[in-house]
Amino acid sequence: MYQGTTGSPWLSAMGEQSEKVPKTHGRYRALAPVLGILLFFLLQYSHAQSTPTNWNEAARELARQISEKAGSPSTISLTIKNSSSLPNADVAEIRHTVETQLSSSGMRIVKPDQSVADLQLTLSQNVQGWLWVAEIHHGTSSEAVLIPVFTRQAPPLPGISSTITLHKTFLWAQPDATPVLDVAVLGGGSNPNALLVLDSSMVSLYHAQQSHWELEQSQPIARSKPWPRDLRGRLLVGHDRKFEAYLPGMKCSGSADSGLTMECHSADDPWPLGTNSDGPRAFFGARNFFTGVMTSGIASPGPFFSAAGAQPDSKEWFFLQTSNQLHFGASASPGISGWGSNVAAVKSNCGRSWQILTTGTGDYTQSDSVQATEVEGSAIAPAGAPVDFPGPVTALWPASDSNSAIAVSKNLGTGKYEAFSLSITCR
Amino acid sequence: MKRSVFLLLAASILLAGAGHAATRPHYGGTLRIELRAPLASLDPAETEISSAAQSAQEHIAALIFDPLVRLDEKGAAQPALALTWQHAPDFKSWQFTLRSYIKFHDGTPFNAAKAVESLLKIANPHWRVRAEGNDSLVFESDSPLPNLPAELAQMRYAIAHGSGNAISGTGPFQVASWQPGKQLVLKANDDYWDARPYVDSIEIVLSRSLHDQMVDLDLGRADLIEIGPEQARNAVQEGKRVVASSPNEVFALVFNPEKALVRDERLRETIASALDRVAINNVLLQKEGEPSGALLPQWISGYAFLFPMAHNLERALQLRGEIMVPATLVLEYDFSDPLAKAVAERVAVNARDAKINMQALGENLGARGSSADLQLVRVRFASLDAPTALSNVAATLSPADAPETRAASTAAQVYRAESAMLNGFQIVPIAQVPEAWGLSGRVRNWMQPRAGGWKAADVWLDVSQGADSHAEGRP
Numbered sequence: 001m002y003q004g005t006t007g008s009p010w011l012s013a014m015g016e017q018s019e020k021v022p023k024t025h026g027r028y029r030a031l032a033p034v035l036g037i038l039l040f041f042l043l044q045y046s047h048a049q050s051t052p053t054n055w056n057e058a059a060r061e062l063a064r065q066i067s068e069k070a071g072s073p074s075t076i077s078l079t080i081k082n083s084s085s086l087p088n089a090d091v092a093e094i095r096h097t098v099e100t101q102l103s104s105s106g107m108r109i110v111k112p113d114q115s116v117a118d119l120q121l122t123l124s125q126n127v128q129g130w131l132w133v134a135e136i137h138h139g140t141s142s143e144a145v146l147i148p149v150f151t152r153q154a155p156p157l158p159g160i161s162s163t164i165t166l167h168k169t170f171l172w173a174q175p176d177a178t179p180v181l182d183v184a185v186l187g188g189g190s191n192p193n194a195l196l197v198l199d200s201s202m203v204s205l206y207h208a209q210q211s212h213w214e215l216e217q218s219q220p221i222a223r224s225k226p227w228p229r230d231l232r233g234r235l236l237v238g239h240d241r242k243f244e245a246y247l248p249g250m251k252c253s254g255s256a257d258s259g260l261t262m263e264c265h266s267a268d269d270p271w272p273l274g275t276n277s278d279g280p281r282a283f284f285g286a287r288n289f290f291t292g293v294m295t296s297g298i299a300s301p302g303p304f305f306s307a308a309g310a311q312p313d314s315k316e317w318f319f320l321q322t323s324n325q326l327h328f329g330a331s332a333s334p335g336i337s338g339w340g341s342n343v344a345a346v347k348s349n350c351g352r353s354w355q356i357l358t359t360g361t362g363d364y365t366q367s368d369s370v371q372a373t374e375v376e377g378s379a380i381a382p383a384g385a386p387v388d389f390p391g392p393v394t395a396l397w398p399a400s401d402s403n404s405a406i407a408v409s410k411n412l413g414t415g416k417y418e419a420f421s422l423s424i425t426c427r
Numbered sequence: 428m429k430r431s432v433f434l435l436l437a438a439s440i441l442l443a444g445a446g447h448a449a450t451r452p453h454y455g456g457t458l459r460i461e462l463r464a465p466l467a468s469l470d471p472a473e474t475e476i477s478s479a480a481q482s483a484q485e486h487i488a489a490l491i492f493d494p495l496v497r498l499d500e501k502g503a504a505q506p507a508l509a510l511t512w513q514h515a516p517d518f519k520s521w522q523f524t525l526r527s528y529i530k531f532h533d534g535t536p537f538n539a540a541k542a543v544e545s546l547l548k549i550a551n552p553h554w555r556v557r558a559e560g561n562d563s564l565v566f567e568s569d570s571p572l573p574n575l576p577a578e579l580a581q582m583r584y585a586i587a588h589g590s591g592n593a594i595s596g597t598g599p600f601q602v603a604s605w606q607p608g609k610q611l612v613l614k615a616n617d618d619y620w621d622a623r624p625y626v627d628s629i630e631i632v633l634s635r636s637l638h639d640q641m642v643d644l645d646l647g648r649a650d651l652i653e654i655g656p657e658q659a660r661n662a663v664q665e666g667k668r669v670v671a672s673s674p675n676e677v678f679a680l681v682f683n684p685e686k687a688l689v690r691d692e693r694l695r696e697t698i699a700s701a702l703d704r705v706a707i708n709n710v711l712l713q714k715e716g717e718p719s720g721a722l723l724p725q726w727i728s729g730y731a732f733l734f735p736m737a738h739n740l741e742r743a744l745q746l747r748g749e750i751m752v753p754a755t756l757v758l759e760y761d762f763s764d765p766l767a768k769a770v771a772e773r774v775a776v777n778a779r780d781a782k783i784n785m786q787a788l789g790e791n792l793g794a795r796g797s798s799a800d801l802q803l804v805r806v807r808f809a810s811l812d813a814p815t816a817l818s819n820v821a822a823t824l825s826p827a828d829a830p831e832t833r834a835a836s837t838a839a840q841v842y843r844a845e846s847a848m849l850n851g852f853q854i855v856p857i858a859q860v861p862e863a864w865g866l867s868g869r870v871r872n873w874m875q876p877r878a879g880g881w882k883a884a885d886v887w888l889d890v891s892q893g894a895d896s897h898a899e900g901r902p
Contacts (some may be wrong), residue, residue: 031818114541124725124732127500127501127811127877128503133730144842146729146837146842147838148838155451226621226623229452229624229625229885286452288452289566305451340450355595360848361450362450363450363871363872364452364872364885365874415499
C-alpha cells in the first residue's frame with residue numbers, strides 16, 4: 001500500500017569532518033553554547049552524508065546473473081565504463097566489490113586474451129537512480145544484464161567557515177517533499193535535546209538521540225479549506241515549552257513538555273513578528289503575505305512579506321513589501337526596489353549588536369543566499385559575506401533565543417526542505 | 428538625505444547579487460500562451476493524432492483536470508485525486524482510495540462513480556474498473572498490471588465530468604471561455620484542493636504559427652510560446668529566454684508490414700545502417716536532440732546505449748548488393764511538422780547514399796490508412812516511467828497487441844520488450860528530441876518538468892516587467 005514517508009532521517013554521531021569545525025576561543029567564547037549547537041548538528045549531518053551505498057548487493061546479483069547466463073566461466077575479463085555521475089572514488093570501490101564477488105563465485109579475473117568470457121560493465125543511470133548494465137560476451141553469444149541499484153541521496157554539505165561572520169548550520173531535512181514552514185530548537189544552550197517541526201500537515205516533536213533525531217510524536221493539523229500556494233507558518237515557543245503555531249486562517253496552541261499536545265482552530269489572530277508573544281504582531285491574509293494591519297502601535301506601509309525591528313524594542317521596523325521594495329517604517333516616501341521577500345533580525349555581540357538578515361531577488365527555481373546587514377539608524381548596509389543555499393529560502397524567522405534565525409530552504413537537488421540555524425559571530 | 432543615499436547604496440550593492448536569490452511569489456495577472464496546434468476538444472480522453480496536438484492536449488488538460496496519481500521527477504507515483512492505493516500480490520487487482528470533499532468546477536461532487544464514468548471513456552481493454560462505495564475504486568484484470576499507477580498518471584486518464592463545451596474538471600484552472608481551435612480562457616480555481624494558482628487567469632491562443640508566436644513574444648504580447656527544438660539554440664543566441672525538457676519524443680522510421688517492397692529484413696537493415704543519426708542531430712536538430720538507436724532515451728531507460736546507432740554505410744552497401752531493390756520507396760511524414768520534413772528529406776538522402784531511391788512525401792498522417800512503404804513518425808513518451816513510456820510508443824508504432832510490453836516492469840523486462848520491438852528493423856529509431864518553450868521576462872518560478880509540460884499553477888508574473896496590474900489582497 002502506498003504510504004507517505006514519515007520518520008526522522010538518520011543523522012549521526014561524531015564523524016570524520018570534526019577537524020573542519022573552527023575552535024572556539026577569544027571573542028568566540030561568549031558564543032560557545034551557540035557553537036555547541038552548531039557543532040552538534042553539523043557533525044550529525046555531515047556523518048549522514050558519508051553513509052556509503054552498499055554496492056555489495058548489486059555486485060552479488062551481478063555475479064549470480066553472470067553465472068546463470070554464461071554458465072559460471074572459470075575466467076572472465078572485466079571492463080568498467082562510467083556513464084553516470086558517480087565520482088571516480090565510487091567507481092574504484094565498485095570495481096573492487098565486483099571483482100570480489102566474481103572471485104567468490106569462482107570466476108577468476110584475467111586479461112581479455114586469457115578469458116573464457118568478457119564482461120563490460122557500464123555504470124549508467126536513469127530517472128530512478130543508478131543502473132548497472134553488464135554486457136556479457138561468451139563464445140559467440142552476447143547477453144545484457146540490467147541491475148538497478150539503490151540510489152544514494154547526496155545533498156550538498158553545509159559547513160561552518162571561520163572566515164565569515166554569518167554561520168549557517170544544518171538542523172533538519174524533511175524526509176519527504178512536504179514543505180517545512182518553521183522549526184524550533186528546544187532545550188537550548190549546548191544541549192539542544194528536541195526539535196519542533198511545523199510543516200503543512202502537522203507539528204512533529206523529535207528528540208535527539210545519540211545518532212539521530214527520533215520522532216516522539218506528531219499532531220496533525222486538520223483544515224477545512226485548502227492551503228494557499230506558497231504556504232507560510234510560524235512557530236512561537238515559550239520557555240515552558242508551550243508553543244503556538246500560526247497558519248493562514250488558523251492558530252494552534254500546544255505543549256511539547258511531556259509528549260506533544262496541540263489544539264487547532266480557525267482564527268485570524270495576528271502573527272508575532274518578533275521572538276516572543278509580547279512583541280509586535282501583524283495580521284496575515286489568506287495568501288502569502290501580511291495585510292499591513294499591525295498591533296502594538298507599529299505602523300506599516302501596506303501589505304508586506306516580512307518585517308524586522310531596526311533596533312531592540314524599536315517602534316520602527318523594516319518592511320519587505322509585496323512589491324519587493326524595502327520600506328523603513330510607514331513613511332510616505334517610496335521604498336527601495338531590488339530586495340527579496342524575507343528579513344529577520346538577529347542579536348549578536350558584533351557591531352551594533354543587531355543585524356538584519358535578508359534573502360535576495362530570484363524566484364523559487366534558483367539557488368539563494370542570505371546576507372547579513374548592519375543597521376545604523378534607519379539605514380542598512382551589507383556586512384560580511386552572504387551564505388548560500390542550494391535552493392530558495394522559503395522561510396526566515398527569528399529564533400526564540402533572538403541570537404539566531406531559522407532559515408528553511410527547498411533543496412533544488414533533492415526537492416526536500418531543509419532547516420538551518422543562522423547566527424553571527426565577530427571576526 | 429543621508430539616509431536615502433545610504434539606503435540607495437545598500438540597495439545597489441544587494442541588487443548586484445540579484446538573480447541569485449529568491450523572492451516570494453506574487454498573486455495575480457494573466458499568463459498568455461500561444462500554441463500552434465488547432466486543438467478542437469478539451470476532453471483529455473479524445474485522441475489527437477499529431478505530436479503537436481498531443482502536446483497541446485496534454486498541457487492544457489493538466490491545467491483543467493487532475494489524474495488519480497501523479498509521477499514525481501523520479502517517476503514515483505504520488506497522490507493526486509487518489510490518496511492511497513494497494514494491490515493484490517499478483518497485481519491483477521488494485522484498490523484506490525479517493526480524496527474527499529472535492530468538487531468539479533461546475534459544482535458536481537467528485538466521487539468514485541464519477542471517476543469510473545470518466546475512466547470508462549478510454550475503454551482500456553486490459554482492465555475493468557468499478558466503484559466501491561463513494562470513495563474507492565477497484566481495478567481488475569486477467570493479467571498483471573504492475574504499472575497501473577504510472578499508467579493512470581497520464582493525462583488521458585485524467586478525471587473529467589461532462590462532455591463537449593460543458594466538460595468540467597477538478598484542476599487548478601477552470602474554463603472561462605472556449606472557442607475550439609482558436610482560443611481558450613481559463614480562470615484560477617479559488618477552491619483548488621492543491622492550493623489556488625498564483626495567476627488569476629490564462630489565455631491560450633491556438634493555431635498560431637511558430638513564426639507569429641516568436642513575433643508576439645518579441646513584442647511582449649505573449650508570455651509562453653513554443654519553440655522548435657532545432658530553433659532553441661538560435662533563440663538563446665538572440666537573447667531569448669528558453670527552457671527545454673529532457674528528450675520526450677522520438678523520431679522513428681516505421682516500415683509498412685503490408686507493403687511487399689519492404690518485407691525483406693535486409694532492405695530495412697540497409698536503410699537503418701545508412702542513417703547518419705549524428706549528422707541529423709548536429710545539423711537538423713542543432714544538437715538539441717539525442718541521436719539514438721533506441722526508442723526510449725537514456726535518461727528514462729538507462730540502457731539506450733545498448734542499441735547500436737552507428738552510421739555504417741559499408742554494411743549498408745554490402746547488404747544492398749545482396750537484395751532486390753525496388754525502384755523507389757515512398758516515405759511519408761507529417762506535412763504540418765517542419766522538423767519532420769527536414770528529417771525525412773535527410774533520411775531520403777541517406778538512403779540514396781546506399782543506392783536506394785526514396786521519395787519523402789508530406790501527408791496528413793492518421794487521416795487515412797497509409798499506402799507508403801514507410802513513415803517517419805514522431806511519438807511522445809507521455810510518461811517518464813519507462814514501462815509506460817514504452818507502452819505508449821508501442822501503441823502508436825505497433826498496433827498489434829504487445830503483452831510483453833504491457834507486463835514489463837523491471838529494467839531488464841523493459842529492455843527485453845524494447846529489443847523485441849526493434850528486432851527485425853520494422854521500427855528504426857533515429858533521435859529523441861525535447862520540447863522547448865520561450866518565456867517572457869515577467870514569467871517567474873518556471874520549473875520545467877524533465878518529462879515536459881507546465882507547472883502553470885506555480886508560475887507567477889512579475890508585474891514590474893509590464894502588462895498586467897498586480898492584483899493584490901483578494902483572498
